[in-house]
Structure formats: structure tokens, C-alpha cells
Amino acid sequence: MRTIWQKSPWLIVLILALLVWKYPPLLPWILLVAVIFKCWFSPKRGLIGPVILPADDAFLSTEEVQWWYWTGHLETEDGQHFGFEVVFFTFDAFLFMRDQLVQAAITDVNGNRFEFEEFVEFKLPNKTPNGFKLSAGANNSITAVGGNGTDHLHSVVGDYVLDIDLQSTKPPALHYGGDAHPYVFGGYTYYYSRTHMATTGTLSIKGKSYKVTGTSWFDRQYGELFQAIDKGWQWFAIELADNRQIMLFDFNGEDVTVEKSGSITDAQGLTTNLAAHQFDVIILGYWTSPTTGCTYPAGWTVTIGSEIFTVQPAVPDQEIRGNHNFWVGPVYWEGACTISGAVNGQAYVELNGYCKCPKPGY
Template sequence: MLAGCLAAASLPSALCAQQPWRAAEPDYAWSFPADHWSHPSFRTEWWYLTGIVRDTADSARRFGYQFTFFRVGLSADSLPYRSAWATPGLIMGHASISDLGSGHHVFSEILFRPNGLLGGFGASGDPLIAWSRAPYGTDGRWTLSWNGSAFDVAIRDDAQGIAFAFTTTPAKPLVLQGPDGYSRKGEGPTAASLYYSFTRLRTTGTLTVGGEEIPIVGESWMDKEFGSNQLAPDQVGWDWFSLRLDDGRDVMLYLLRSEDGDSYGRGTVVAPDGTPTYLDRAAWTVTVTRRWRSERTGAEYPSRWRLASPELNLDVDVVPLLAAQENVTALVPGLFYWEGAVEVRARDGSRVGEGYVELTGYGTKARPAI
């Protein structure tokens, strides 16, 4: 949901804006499809897709995937000079594939200044919403485009041996996360973002792992979020859940954790007909029942949860389909987080849904700086 905005933590303070960034406010006037494109008056913005897909020739062969483009603002001011290398911000991309059969998780990334050679963001109506060069050593581009009803995405990283090219179509309409799309992240008036989702996107295309191109079909979840000041000073990270239940409901929940162990949470449940119901923190509980420690970073992450909500008539376990789904970047030192495919199980152990979980701020010096 938010992890890539951590990149701003590593940028010199001299690049910070002199002019204030626009704050997320509850009366934002949404306009679609125009709002699928970028909003440069806000400091951070991301387009995020996750999904679980399967081999069309072997439905038992499943993969989780993540695709995210981030726009990271450096200055809200107009630059005082013209140069192809001058930039008011950065474009960052993260992508991963989890082979749920082999247990292999692969992560790829890009980080460029937007310009005509390296990457950029389209304007409303352009074919591309965002694009970048592929990672160094790989020909081609990473792309996110609007196809008239949803999104097409494509990435390639030859060094990591992964690629995918997916087309999505909505199985449910767009939903605003929070009343009017104003998503509170804390008690302060500016601790918020503007946030919407497509919770069920039919997904087709091809996926490549280990040099093998595999036709796939499955379902995805898409988030779009933008704002300028989401975390309070004492908040250290978040746990975010996107769950598609087999009964047709979709559930989004997040917990923003504070240094003192307290948390701020909100959620949305989307009915089978697409109607959202917004949940405050008292409507649900999440209890960690297992943990996993990364050998690479030393971070210890929650790795199984019990989710209960009498209001939703829900009491389930959320179980990672693979424990080791940590993303560790090389381009932004100190940036790492867990992003993984999960299964939702009833108390008797039977499957009742699937989805993705994101965990940030675990481990030494891992606090998101947004």
C-alpha cells in the first residue's frame, strides 16, 4: 500500500519543498478516469496491484505477484532552471513474484528521475499512466496503462529471470476507501490520504519465471493512494490486509503502529454488489499467532493472524502461502518490508478466501518516513 514512499527518507533535506505540499482533505472532488493519473501537487502517490494467479494448463500451479509504481515528490516548487536532469521528484517501481509451489520469492526494482529517457507519468487521457526503463541490463520498459475499464501492467528483469504482462478487467466497481475516499491515518487533520481500490480484477496474461513463460489467469486487487503527510511522528509502521472472501465480500484493514505499542486502525468491507461499509478500530481485532524472522535483515515479522469481527460475522485465520516474501531493496539502503500472498481459513482449517498482506516498520531503523 505505502511502502515505497520510504525512499524519501534517504534524500537530502536540502531537496525538501519550500512551498507546502497539498494536504489530503475530506472534500476532494473525485473525477474518473482522470484521477487514475498522477497528482503532482501531493508529495507521494502510488499505484499498487497484487494478485494470485494460476497456470492455465495446471491450476494447481499458483503464483503471487506485486506491482507498484511510486511517485516521490522532492519539491513542490517550480524548478528555477531548465534541464533534462533537473527533477521535482522520482519514480520508483517494485515488482515481485512468489512461486507458491517451489517456495521461491523474487523481487525487482527501479528508481529513476522522470524524464523522456528514464521514466515518467502521463497526463489524463495519455495511453500510459506511468512508465520507466527496465532495470539496468534489461531492454524494454515497465508500464502501467489504462485500458478503458481497468489496468494493464508489464515488467521485466532479465537478471532476476522474471517478467509479467497482465490485462485486468473489473469484477466489481471502484470503491472509495473511507467516506468520500478520505482515509484517516491518525488523529491529526493532515494524517490522511486519498484512497480508492478495485478489489476484484479479473487478470489474464503471461508470467515468466526461470526462463519459462506461463499463460495465467487469476484475480488482482488494485490500490491508488496519494497524500502528503500520512504518518504521525510516533508511528513506526503498518500492517495492511487486502482479502477477497469466497462469499463475495472483500475486506481491507490497516493498523498503524506507534512506538508505545498502540495502534490506529480503519477498514472497509465491500459487499458482493460493491457497496462499502466503513469500519472503525473497535469493529475488529487482529491477533498475531505466529512470527517469522528474516535471515537477510534480522527483522521479525508477524506470520499468521486471527482476524475476528462480530460485526462482519467473521472469525478466520490469515495464513501466508509462503513465509519468506520479504522485499529488500538495493537502490534505497535500509528499505525492506514484507509483502506476501495469504490464504484465509475458517476455524476448521478450510479455505474461505485469499489476498495479500503488507508489513512495514519491522526491524532496526525500518520506520517509514512519509
């Protein structure tokens, strides 16, 4: 019964599309009915109070947009280095938009390779108290199970099969004090991170299995986020060798001086917010994708107080491209990077909104 209910909005879309195709004058009336349904019968959404953990690790049916986002850095026993990403986005924003976009990627630093997979699931996740049980793809090729800082991830990406266990070693970093943060351009967000998760497991490459160890970063964000997604951003998850973690972001466009924020989590796990005037990010160069023709920043100088860091991509091409054959998915750059300067380290950087007009037929 639940499966039928989850698919029913898409059946309604199909029926209404057929009606409009056969009887075009019905279009305004169908749009009017959709607006009335949205205003009067769809769930009422809005601010839900501060982040409460581990309850808010679970799927929240009150939120239009939400995601569970893992990135990390892994090393094999023989010294090979890899980055990984696993992300589940969910959208429940209108009468017909109830789906998940699921992506996974592997950065093979030594091999200078980047591989990714994407799936669209036309259903929302089941709600699991105090945690999540997420899956996508044939034979559940991408899964994330856990909550409260203890997670297990599985992903099949091309020749790479990742199976890892993650354990948070620090308290969650509650950005904006755990409260809703309104954006100056509209919408709002709740946002928290687990900035240092000890990670162990295996990575198989063409059938050969390697033990891996490393650290991972988990981001959880939910709210009215369509405006922010449209605006685009630079986001940095920096892990320093002295066991500090730094989150920085700024939005693209005219509001960058306002919508710019960050945090530092020290070695003891205490997180301190960074205001816009307390850090600076300067772009050092650019890289143009041969696949989409889109141009992204590539290399940054990050200044925080008296400390200066240089951030460089570990592999130039770490662009994730939605499959435009059947789904208009996002195109963005997200990749493993190295840190040098005041303290060495590693990072993940996300560049969203730089590829709004990819070249056709990529």
C-alpha cells in the same frame, strides 16, 4: 527539454554538494536558500477535494507522495499458483526530491520461491488524462498502462516474465467516503481500491510460457504520507471465496486504537466501512529474515463480527529489500497468503515499519 528539466534538481544537488565540500561555511546559507525556495516558490500543496474517477487515476502533480499498487493471485492451467506485486511510488516533496521507486515481485507458491526487482527513476511520471502510463528499468522491464479499471501490467523479475490484463468487475471502493482522511499523528491521505479485477495473461518461467487466470487488487493512495510511512502498518487485502473483499489496516505504535480501519465489499459491489471496534487482528507468530535480521508477524486471526478467519503466509520469506548499495530503499514484507475459517480465500498482507534497522551489509 522535459528530460533536462526533470534531471535539473539532481544537477543542482550535485553542484551544491560540491560547493559545500569545497567551501564548508556555505552550508547554512545553502540550507537557508533551500527553505526559502520551499516556502515561496515550490508548488502549494494541500487538500484537493474528494476523489474523482477516472481523473484521479492519473499522476497528480499536487501531491507529495502517491502510489499505484497492484497485488494478485494467479493460477496456471496445470494448477501452479503464484502471487504478484507491481508498485510505482512517486515522491515530490522537496526542492531536490523528485523521483519514483518501482518494485515488482513474484511469489511461486508451488516452488516455495520469492523473487523481486527494484528500480529508482530520477524523474516523475508524465501526466496522462484519466489514466497512467508508467515504466521503469532497462527496456521498460516494469510497466503499468491503463486507467478507469482496465489495466495492463508487464514485469520482468528474475526468471519470471509477467504479462497480464486486468478488468475491474466492481465499482471502486472509496475509503473514507472518497474524502481526505487526516491522521492523528500528522498528514492525510486519499485512498481508493479496485478490489476485484478479473485477470488473464501469461507468465513465462525460464522461457516457458504459461497461461494464467486469477484476480487482482488495485490500491491508489496519495497525500501527505511521510508521517504514515514512518509510523508503519499492517495491511490486509482479503479475497473470500464468496466474492467478498475485505480491506483492513492498523498502524504500529501508540495510535493503533485510533488509526485502525477497514471496509467490506460485498458480492454485488457495495462497500461498507468498518470502524475500529468492528474487527480484531491477533498475531499468531513471527518470522525473522535471515537476510536483514528483521522480525515480522507471520500468521493472524482476523475476527469480523461473528466470523473468524486464519491468515497464513503462502511462503515464509516474502521480504522486499531496497538496494542499499546505491539507494536507501524500504525494507518490508509483502506477500501472498491463504485464508481459512468462516469462508476460505486468499489475501495479500503488507508489513511496513518492522525493519527500520536492518543488519549491516545484507
